[in-house]
Amino acid sequence: MIAACSAWYGEHGRDLPWRRAGTTPWGVLVSEVMSQQTPMSRVVGPWTAWMERWPTPDDLAEEEPGAAVAAWGRLGYPRRALRLHACAVAIAERFDGVVPSTYAELIELPGIGDYTAAAVVSFAFGHRAAVLDTNVRRVLARVETGVANCGSATTRADRELAARWLPASDADAARWAVSSMELGALVCVARSPLCEQCPISGHCRWLAAEKPTEGAPVRRGQAWKGTDRQCRGVILDLVRNSMAGVEVEVALDAWPKRHQAEKCLGSLLDDGLIHRDGELLRL
């Protein structure tokens, strides 16, 4: 089944820029952080510009964090930009500017969690690691558990399942990681999966059971309208788009609820996403 998935990937895998020969571990790391909760199609442009501007961790570490936030643009979850900058600083200071190759070292870096550490180990260095993202969790939920979807959070059961599926050798494990993720991204998608195109459909318990929708864990949707997240997004977008800086009053007036705007501006300042210089706000 793993070989079938690998063969499918060889034919249908996307030609993403960070998959091309010659991409550095830093390039892989940046692509993974940018891809956290963000569709790949939106990452290609910002990643290309980012790597041209900051081709090594040292290059980014020498910059102000605000430059990273600005370059992040509208990728979303802008604290990732701040953490990626902090990650570059940590690599410069603790690893002499060389991206470490082990999970234990990577997991200690800012913005690098279980998934991203494993992804860098696997994609950048070709070593064995359980790369468990939402795509792989969904594929395993259907093929092995026989339910329609995985839950929104990674559970211990997910990790145990992924560990059982992980091939023994470095090369096979790395190939399984990239191909199973790609399968989840292109074929075994959350809504309306393309089972007729799936290379492992013959082994899928969910398909064999005629795709039951019962019994799968519930994914809770995120509220958006009127939330602090939306408010922060409005204020940050204002500051991001102003070279000269934004008056505090102007920023607060961009949101209908004054109290909430004040709270959110405060949190943006606390996070370090925005800086205050007198009455002016800048990145």
Add this chain to the structure above:
DNA sequence: TACGCGTGGCT
């Protein structure tokens, strides 16, 4: 474990 954290495309 559960929650807060952006943004935009798709159905």
Add this chain to the structure above:
DNA sequence: TAGCCAAGCGT
């Protein structure tokens, strides 16, 4: 249209 969903992380 209003949700659903997307290569998660930190607390």
